[in-house]
Amino acid sequence: MRTSRARTVALAAGAYLVAIVFLLPYVEMVITAGRTKSELLDANYFPKHFTFSNFTSLWSADGLGGNIWVSLRVAGGATLLALLVAIPAGYYTARHRFRGRTAFLLVVLATQMFQPAAMLVGLQREFVNFNLPSATVSLIIVNAGFNLAFAIWILNAFFSSIPVELEEAAQVDGLSRIGALVRITLPLAAPGIVTALIFTFITAWNEFLVALTLSLGSPPGDRPLTVAIDGYVGQYSTDWGHLFAGGLVATVPVIILFALIERRVVTGLTAGAVK
Amino acid sequence: MATVTFEKAERRYPGAPTAAVRGIDLTIEDGEFMVLVGPSGCGKSTTLRMLAGLEEVTSGRILIGDRDVTNAPPRDRDIAMVFQSYALYPHMSVFENMEYSLKIAKVSKEERERRVKAAAALLGLADYLDRKPKALSGGQRQRVAMGRAIVREPQVFCMDEPLSNLDAKMRVQTRTDIAKLQADLGATTVYVTHDQVEAMTMGDRVAVMNEGELQQVAAPMELYRRPANLFVAGFIGSxxxxxxxxxxxxxxxxxxxxxxxxxxxxxxxxxxxxxxxxxxxxxxxxxxxxxxxxxxxxxxxxxxxxxxxxxxxxxxxxxxxxxxxxxxxxxxxxxxxxxxxxxxxxxxxxxxxxxxxxxxxxxxxxxx
Missing domain, CATH: 2.40.50.140 (Nucleic acid-binding proteins)
Structure with missing residues (x-):
């Protein structure tokens, strides 16, 4: 009894310690974002005056709103594109045994194994040659591509776990094949679709390296949020206040998304695996 | 209600050396309870699925009444099917499961409610209409699957081993229930089973299949008394x-x-x-x-x-x-x-x- 209590306490203490290590950077971010410029290099950990000026000037002077809009379009577009490809691909590979099916799934998985940094130059050249209209469109395509493998695999697992008889029953009940897919299978695969959606959106929202490379020639207002925030790190000085305030703004949508669907994601990640 | 006719109906899977169902000829009379029976892999389920439109007919024809349905999609065949796994929609309540086909057919809300309630009363499901399938026992799920088929008032009932997931006692009980229900409704029924006792006790006639071919089609006692060949002789009787x-x-x-x-x-x-x-x-x-x-x-x-x-x-x-x-x-x-x-x-x-x-x-x- 005594040992098990001590064990619980020790475990909890360990867990809190780990949590603190992971949360500290966020605390630092909040604190620094609220410091005035004069207090920035003070020895005090907590600022005497908490200011919102870093946040307000993000919008007024720096026009970060435009960058958020670009990031939203990139992440939203990439998510939409990835799901439009991954849903049919995941469904087809789950429902049909065709020659080269396993090979197809493995090739899809292999694309996930390339280090994005290794492909930067290639991607940059490719998009210059394609002469795409804007960095936003290029980033939508690249981010969708990066996340396709995960989306296809998780949706494949989900569709596989939904008995084919349900679709057959729906067809006998009066739906077409597509109707059965849309009205019976897709609602049942919703946890998987939501998982793929959130994962793709967050990855695309946070993506920095490719965004930096492909939006280099764009006007500052047309760059994604991650690139815009990076702009506060200058060659000779760094605008810490705005850097952290921008970072905080960029984190908020991710936290909200996770808070909304955390439980769903957990079922999403496990439900497909074990039936 | 209607007759069902198989005319040299064949199902061949791509790349398979032999056909799964080899050109069978079978006429099922209006209101008849026909049982397809045979060992695993004999083609009985495939035959039923061909009738339901869930399996392609490679050659030959299938008619429901006078209508050639060989290439018609399942929804245009006016049939209802009870699956072995019941295939109830897990995200819908019992009521929604039962009314779904009527909803798709755009039947009025009052009529849907009337038919679902009548079927639920018939099957003893009236108290469970708000439940989700996962909150039901195996026997209750089986009855919901039956109810879903009944409310449609289809020309033909297709049943694919609907009792095989029930325990022995429940199976005997439900066996009689289904036979009685079919007699009351007078619906043409095609019932697939591997259990020859089920076949003998339920069917007006029994079609014995083996290796994709019909071995004999006859009334249960005729099969027992005059088996047409060694396979039927060995298969029927326990x-x-x-x-x-x-x-x-x-x-x-x-x-x-x-x-x-x-x-x-x-x-x-x-x-x-x-x-x-x-x-x-x-x-x-x-x-x-x-x-x-x-x-x-x-x-x-x-x-x-x-x-x-x-x-x-x-x-x-x-x-x-x-x-x-x-x-x-x-x-x-x-x-x-x-x-x-x-x-x-x-x-x-x-x-x-x-x-x-x-x-x-x-x-x-x-x-x-």
Whole structure:
């Protein structure tokens, strides 16, 4: 009894310690974002005056709103594109045994194994040659591509776990094949679709390296949020206040998304695996 | 309601050496309860799925009434299906599951409610209409699946082993319920099962299938009394019919030394190599003569007992399974008042029971 209590306490203490290590950077971010410029290099950990000026000037002077809009379009577009490809691909590979099916799934998985940094130059050249209209469109395509493998695999697992008889029953009940897919299978695969959606959106929202490379020639207002925030790190000085305030703004949508669907994601990640 | 006609209907899977269903011809009458029965992989489920439109018909035709539905999608066939796994929509309540087809068919809300409630009352589901399928027992789910089929008032009911997920007691109960329901509704029904007891007890007629082919289509007792070939003889009946090699010598059909009590004018026309089919109840225990049965196992069923054992025919043929030369397995029914135990030696002879003769080469029944 005594040992098990001590064990619980020790475990909890360990867990809190780990949590603190992971949360500290966020605390630092909040604190620094609220410091005035004069207090920035003070020895005090907590600022005497908490200011919102870093946040307000993000919008007024720096026009970060435009960058958020670009990031939203990139992440939203990439998510939409990835799901439009991954849903049919995941469904087809789950429902049909065709020659080269396993090979197809493995090739899809292999694309996930390339280090994005290794492909930067290639991607940059490719998009210059394609002469795409804007960095936003290029980033939508690249981010969708990066996340396709995960989306296809998780949706494949989900569709596989939904008995084919349900679709057959729906067809006998009066739906077409597509109707059965849309009205019976897709609602049942919703946890998987939501998982793929959130994962793709967050990855695309946070993506920095490719965004930096492909939006280099764009006007500052047309760059994604991650690139815009990076702009506060200058060659000779760094605008810490705005850097952290921008970072905080960029984190908020991710936290909200996770808070909304955390439980769903957990079922999403496990439900497909074990039936 | 309508008739169902299969005309040389065939299903061949791409790349498969033989067809899964080999050009079957079958007519099911209006309001008839037809059972398709056979071992696993015999093509019975495929045949049903062809009728439902869930399996492509490679060649031949399928008609419901006068309408050729060979290439029609399932929704245009006016059928309802009960699946082995029930296939209830897990995200819908019992009520929603049952009304779904009517909703798709744009039936008015009042009518949907009326039909679902009537079916629920019939099936004893009235108290469960708000529940999700996962909150129901296996038997209740099975009834919801039935209810979903009934509310549609379709021309044909297709049932694919609907009882196989139920426990033994529930199965017997539901078996009668379905048979009664079908009789009340008078709906043409095609029912697939691998269980020959289900087939015999439920069907107006039974179609026995093996390796994608129809072996025999007949009323249950006709199948039992006059099996068309060796396969049907062995498949229908429990315990199964004893099939023993026989020879025609000296004007009689003999099992080893034992001459069967069979007198027929056409005996001379029979081929030399015969297989004799004798049901366990065809035998009687006799004081002398007959066959000598070494009892290995006795099954006591209460009213009767079945003595399983071996007989040595001494005909020089290879033994059955691991048995020695000329030795065969034999099952004999004995009245329970007669004490029989493992290790006993009984003399048994055919007395009054049917003797079935089959051509060993073609497997076909020989009528004498």
């Amino acid at each position: 315990p199964q019919m004893n099939l023993l090699p026989a020879t025609v010598t000296g004007g009689s059909v003999r099992l080893g030394e034992y001459a069967l009590p069979l007198t027929a004018p056409a005996l001379a026309k029979l081929p030399r190599d015969l297989t004799v089919g004798l049901r366990p109840e065809a035998f009687q225990v006799v004081p002398d003569g007959g066959l000598l049965l070494d009892v290995v196992v006795v099954e006591h069923l209460g009213s009767d007992s079945y003595a399983h054992g071996t007989v040595t025919l001494g005909d020089g043929t290879a033994g059955e399974g691991t048995l020695g030369e000329g030795t065969r397995n034999l099952v004999v029914r004995v009245p329970s008042r007669q004490e029989v135990a493992k290790g006993d030696r009984l003399r048994v002879a055919v007395d009054g029971g049917d003797i079935h003769l089959f051509d060993t080469v073609t497997g076909l029944r020989l009528d004498v």
